[in-house]
Amino acid sequence: MEFSFTAEQEELRKTVRRFLDNESTEQTVRKLMETPSGYDPRVWQRMASELSLVGLAIPEQYGGAGLSAVETGLAMEEMGRALFCGPYLSTAVLASGALLRCASEAAKKRFLPEIASGKTIATLAVAEQPGHLDIAALKTSAKRDGSSYKIDGIKNFVLDGASAGVIFVAAREGGALSLFACDANASGLGREPLPTLDLTRKLGRISFSGASAEKISSADISAPLADTIALATAILAAEQAGGAARCLDMATEYAKTRLQFGRAIGSFQAIKHKCADMLVEVEFARSAAYNAAFAAADSSRDDLAAAADIAKSYCSEAFFHCAAENIQIHGGMGFTWEHPAHLYFKRARASSVIFGDPIEHRDKLAASLGI
Amino acid sequence: MEFSFTAEQEELRKTVRRFLDNESTEQTVRKLMETPSGYDPRVWQRMASELSLVGLAIPEQYGGAGLSAVETGLAMEEMGRALFCGPYLSTAVLASGALLRCASEAAKKRFLPEIASGKTIATLAVAEQPGHLDIAALKTSAKRDGSSYKIDGIKNFVLDGASAGVIFVAAREGGALSLFACDANASGLGREPLPTLDLTRKLGRISFSGASAEKISSADISAPLADTIALATAILAAEQAGGAARCLDMATEYAKTRLQFGRAIGSFQAIKHKCADMLVEVEFARSAAYNAAFAAADSSRDDLAAAADIAKSYCSEAFFHCAAENIQIHGGMGFTWEHPAHLYFKRARASSVIFGDPIEHRDKLAASLGI
Amino acid sequence: MPEHQITEEEVRERVRALLKEAHPDKTDQFTFRGKQFDHGLAWVHFPKGYGGLGISPGMQTIVADELHRNAKTTYDDMAINPIGIGMGAPTVLTHGTEWMKTNLLRRIFTGEDIWCQLFSEPGAGSDVAGLATRAVREGDYWKVNGQKVWTTLAHVSRWGMLLARTNPDAPKHSGMSYFLLDMKSPGVDVRPLYQITGEAEFNEIFLTDVQVPADRIMGKEGEGWKVAITTLMNERTAIGGATARRGGGAIGVLVDLWKSRAPAMYSAAHETVMRDRITRLYIESELLRMTNLRARAARKAGNPGPEGSVAKLAQAELNKRIWECAMDVIGGESLVYEPGFARRRPAANDHPSRLLQAKYQFLRSRANSIEGGTSEVMRNILGERVLGLPGEPRGDKDIPWKNIPRSA
């Protein structure tokens, strides 16, 4: 297994970090998190056109950069560090991932360039219940209505569900699961923004009451949809690894400069050893996220699902623990609204649930390993 | 709930500790653990006659001290501290507990005074398999043979199974479970001492091949036998609490006197905070063990099984953790044969398995609480 | 001393006498509690004349019991004036001037005067004795400048217990004095401090040229740390309160949430793993409760052991784990935060449903291991004061405070 990045990949990381250092400051995050859409269209446009970040993993023939999940993961790791507010996971990972894996050539040609160019914010609506995400149990239904379809059902916890322009929705036509494209303004479509614990990532609840949609897949999408979600799970783990690393950096920096009893608190073993344990977690989280991204990018590997389960279960717990320890190390200050520690803590909690919690991922992994 | 001991109980604790300070020194423990029977008959005799420890919870009419599980628990806590080597759990807790709960008046009159006086070492043979102790699944069978019975089956991990003079065995006559008394010299009885991880507590494997035995119960003993095992579980938890407390004492003492980098290692937070966490565990373990002993002693309470599950699951993990941390705090020295730390570590590991491991106890507790 | 021989029955009689004079169901809080104070039934272990009878503190439960028997209206000290009653009154009794005892204790008990505590500073958290707020003597007054933080109830308080540095040339512990601060004095600026939940339970206090009359000092000049210890000791006792009911408190909410979860929300394997985790938390909650009962029994027997000191550390860490687990029980719904993060002052019973309570407490409980002594400080205390392990080498104890390095 190769565990190193090319010079181009390292350069991409630096570029993204520089960009986010300017465009995703704490002040910006706080401003955006109080807005309904939770992102800045100007910045999104720059990410798409100047940095080609939105279409990183979209093939060049569809207007993308033609790179892979490895690059997407690197970019997301940096976004995790910076607590970037924007529809990257929904648009650049889930929606474009689903299009590439499930959709017809015509649909790819139609939607992918719009996504890559930053013109369209899109999302993928799958989950219906608050618990386990079970693709086989999805109930949202589609009924043929002339050349288009009518969708009925409720999709919950849809990433950027209230702000996306196009919603790709997994619905069942009889037994088979298909992918449908539904315009945000379609009649019969109700969108309710959810008040989120993590203000930096917006969620919506979408109710389809005979909402008009276009079918864009041919065969049953259960398998490619699961693959899409495994990909997004791997990329989300990279974001978590970045968040965990940033928490360690914040805690370490504070521990170096905060004096109590006449010494830097980082000179006390209670704090120093917490930081050391966080470091182990951060390095393990990175290994997990990189491995999952490599698995997604390497067509000769067949272990993406397992790698994603490993990455998400570990990175969720590592990020949560680092975010919690960061609060503890900051003491009372870390508990205030004005300090950013709580923003990472809430992000860590919320991202640990999306696509399945750690116990679920371990359950799936164990089943695949015969444990 | 009352959580204090009477002056008499406190005095008993002191007496037991004084006695064990002399009779269960590390040197004695090391000598006895290398012997097959693992105990010193002279000391056992003194415990029985001078201190009345063996018959503590045996009613006076059967030659005992007429006290309760509270006193037995206190005594066992002290034995746990001192790593006492002797058949207390088998003889004074399990065998006499089973007699009191399951046996006929005649059997009580015959066996209990002999046990209380120190004349008879006895044990109770129940478990057959290495896993879960399931009374309903016991297979050892009894067949009537004139006025006595023939027992067939194998009992495993029998406490002091190779040295006890009388073995009380749970066997099935048809569907009903009964208690039988089997002399150690009975024909058809095979006893194999097991090489134990914990050298300070002896175990045997007993095979009954038509071994001659006397039936000493009348009704089915499933319920009172379970009650006996709950009692023994509670008392074993007290022993574990004592062991954990002793490990904390050893670690603390060492941390005060061992100098590295010109300071006592206990002045480093890495060590100090380990000790503090051990202290929390030790106090919780004590609370758990006392509560279980009070539950066993108080006939108005019906929560012995739950209290024993709480106590044993918690005390097992607390003792193991304290024993492991004691080794770690002692560094290389704690890893040597010549230092007693490993004796506690092995005792902790072994006692966590006897009567069911922590997960099993939590499983039972959850079922009883409807969790 | 006849006071020491007052029997339980006599206490009950005194309560009944009080109730004849003023009944809480028929008078207001201030009137009734004022009478309760005058009858010596406010805090029975205080001396006569100061709201007590000079008898064992254990007798207070008899007062509560008898009041409960005879009246529907009951008052909770901790709701009325937690800091005043829990910490202010004992400090005034031990270190206050005669004027303070006579004029302040009764109004603390009635709740007419709410109190707050001004110890912590942005630069002095775990290291309270490192504080930098300066008090300089100017004639009959002390002029105070500095900043305090984490001040509960400051925005409604009449009096503040203020610890300030009066001698920067002395070592840190011996250069502080303890003042009674009139919170309405000019120069006292109280600002809400918003926390992770979006609420402002606490305040920041900016003190600018605040004048404190010279006779408002408690204890002697330079001996403020000694007085502060009295206050802090009473804080720890107040925090160490136990959940007296089996399966009550946080664990009760968790178990209820678990039992009422939607069927088949997760796989069977997931549910089994969660069940073991919840059972483990149940066990630890029970053992914390029992350890508190043991501590209470030991105190009663005049033989306090380490059980009490253990509770603060254990409770803080356990609470966090319970609410984390509750969020996992809630599953996807935990992504949604219905209470919102509106910046405001908290009110009682804000979160009536167990679901909302869990979400709120998940955030709020993060402070449990920080407030009233961080878990790291508690482990130091357990290690050093209970187990007798040596302290760390200290570079900040015997040098002038002004020479100790501190954060900007």
Next chain:
Amino acid sequence: MPEHQITEEEVRERVRALLKEAHPDKTDQFTFRGKQFDHGLAWVHFPKGYGGLGISPGMQTIVADELHRNAKTTYDDMAINPIGIGMGAPTVLTHGTEWMKTNLLRRIFTGEDIWCQLFSEPGAGSDVAGLATRAVREGDYWKVNGQKVWTTLAHVSRWGMLLARTNPDAPKHSGMSYFLLDMKSPGVDVRPLYQITGEAEFNEIFLTDVQVPADRIMGKEGEGWKVAITTLMNERTAIGGATARRGGGAIGVLVDLWKSRAPAMYSAAHETVMRDRITRLYIESELLRMTNLRARAARKAGNPGPEGSVAKLAQAELNKRIWECAMDVIGGESLVYEPGFARRRPAANDHPSRLLQAKYQFLRSRANSIEGGTSEVMRNILGERVLGLPGEPRGDKDIPWKNIPRSA
């Protein structure tokens, strides 16, 4: 320098040339490895004449590969002379005298001379630099007195790397010197040190008036710590070895034990909880393996990061948990210890079955977080050297060693 341009193919040619001269399947270990040394194929990054070719250490894998291709007999450096090859040779190369390099390196590589390391003492564990073994100059000799401990292989060693105090008046780090000790010298008493498993992997060494010739010093007098650092750095590299195979090593044994457990040994709930725990350990084992691969890739790229330092800490703690879990899988059978605790020297392949291996490793692994740097010391290293956190105030650094308090 033409050496630096030796290609992979040229290395393979040199190996084939060696094999023509001496083939391991046909000669004994000493002869073959002696020739390997002479061909510069012992440690290719060493200079010519000292068993190397002065090329990149990465090329050593080419040598191993080519040997493996052409011969059935393979030798494992770590089995033949772990301390001599792993730590002794680099130390001799860097700090040894010309005589040492010429006369010792070849015999280290062949395994004719086994080496051991004499640093740790009963009173100097984590604090190695606090050691008390004294070396006093007497004419052409140093007279050494003291006690060493944890000395692997001392009972079969020809040479020992001895760190001793030559100047007790100097601060601790600058009063030590580094000696090459002939283990057959009079006054060297090697005794087995039995451990928790009943085996004696280690020894205690008692040194009584041992004479060490003055030219057996390595580095300068008083600069022994510098030499010791070279030795220790190579120790850490040796310990940081990764399990290269997915699911191999300890976790492989655990998973095998789990898969082959008796059916229905425990309740379904019990099994599900265990399954989650094993899966968690599997994940962490995989991540440790991957982190080691990342460390290797980073070293290859000349850009070593923190991944390597993380491995020692993580592996020690993980190993303990894996073997604890294995015991829980075994259940009641874990009460039985078939290997026994006979006091003896360990041999290779002592515990062929997975069951016995688990029981043995359960005990043996307790030392993982102590040997080669305790987990507490490793956390200090990670905190200070990797994260840049400040050290603790030290009272033992700048005063004469003899004035530092130490254990009896």
